[in-house]
Amino acid sequence: MTEYFHSVRLDFEKCKGCTNCIKRCPMEAIRVHEGKATIMQERCIDCGECIRACPNHAKISVTDTLDILNDYKYRIALPAPSFFAQFKEVENVECVLHALLNIGFDDVFEVALAAEVVGFLIHQYIKDNKIKKPVFSSACPAVLRLMQIKYPDLLEQVAPVLTPMEVAARMAKEDAMKKTGLSYEDIGAFFISPCPAKVTEMRNPMNTKHSAVNGVIGVSLIYKDIIKQILAIKSKKNEDYEKLHKATGLGMAWGYVTGESKNVDMGKALAVSGIHNVISLLEEIERGELKDVDFFELQACTGGCVGGPLNIHNLFVGRVRLRELIKKCGIQAPYYTDKQLIDLYKRAHFEATEPIKPKTIMHLDEDMSQAILKLEQVDKIASELPGLDCGACGSPNCRALAEDIVRGVAFETDCVIKLREKVKTLAEEILDLARIVPPSMGDSSKKIEEK
Ligand code: SF4
Ligand code: SF4
Structure with a gap:
């Protein structure tokens, strides 16, 4: 493996x-x-x-660098919707797409366009009752990993549709093969990513055997080059550029939380962002609450992809710019017709091919009876720790330290309070010892009196 x-x-x-x-x-x-x-x-x-x-x-x-482009004859950039919100210089999406061509890509395919397709497919799944409700979005790989580890019982309710990144790569390659006559292997598709989870997802896909994405490049890595190109493009305003931009404002809205729900547009949807909020929500769902919700859009980054850690700009700046762009994009007609989308749905063209499997971690012991014993030890040690959850021991909280002690990777004295108690006890013992006088030097009359 x-x-x-x-x-x-x-x-x-x-x-x-x-x-x-x-x-x-x-x-x-x-x-x-x-x-x-x-x-x-x-x-x-x-x-x-x-x-x-x-x-x-x-x-x-760790992301890929532009050097990876050299491994392919035809290179396609797949910019995430949030990518466009990183440039204050940008007047329109077209400008950024052409800047990508100028830094070494042969073609571009907007992930926002694929996102519109994914939104439609999930809508149809829910409409046709093909999946148990509530349905969970399959778009954020960090949330899916979280569910694999902590909430495996909910995995069967994840929408069985590939992510917008994956769909974009497949659509882009299909188009490119027709356009260039090149083989699938000669064409490389590269996601321009706001987040590390997408890099991991490409290398370890969850709901498909092989990713069609050949590389994931962090936004921060190409940011300066893109700015230069945008400025150069703007200075030659009158040149007639080929129209590359196809996504509508709806697809672009995926860059911010609630955007996916707007695309899915089916029943009662709840959109939650920020990994700690997502955890609280999943715990509520596991307790059997929120049964009236049809669709959950869950995103690990606060605000959705505009809040991704590889972005350049603050979430709020990104959000304002994305809104502006969405308004501008909104006017154009959808690129794919309903007939084309229905056809994709019927052919299950972008359907997940692999079930998302639970992931087991953190066994205290492989042997169940030993694990139970160790769990009791953890409980006992945790109850004796101060419960301050200060983190000074190097573990995130007292319970985690207790687990680490039982796993043999930490000591009780890693806790500063416990260490102080131990030092105090030792010091008292030393003082007691210091008070003892050898019989040869002692007061013999006192000893006789004591008798
Ligand atoms: S906070 Fe860092 S170490 Fe923890 S799960 Fe997220 S990426 Fe991994
Ligand atoms: S311990 Fe401090 S310096 Fe080291 S990775 Fe964590 S936050 Fe950064």
């Missing part, structure tokens, strides 16, 4: 062991020992919260 790829990593040199990140991680996946953070790979969902939390920029996302 190949090793699971994670995009989120630690830059060891930059980490100062400040413990800021351990509290923000929704999966309790980070520990700090000997002044450096480590990520527990099996727990990490690549949500990027630790990238935001680290004041020392020691948490990074």
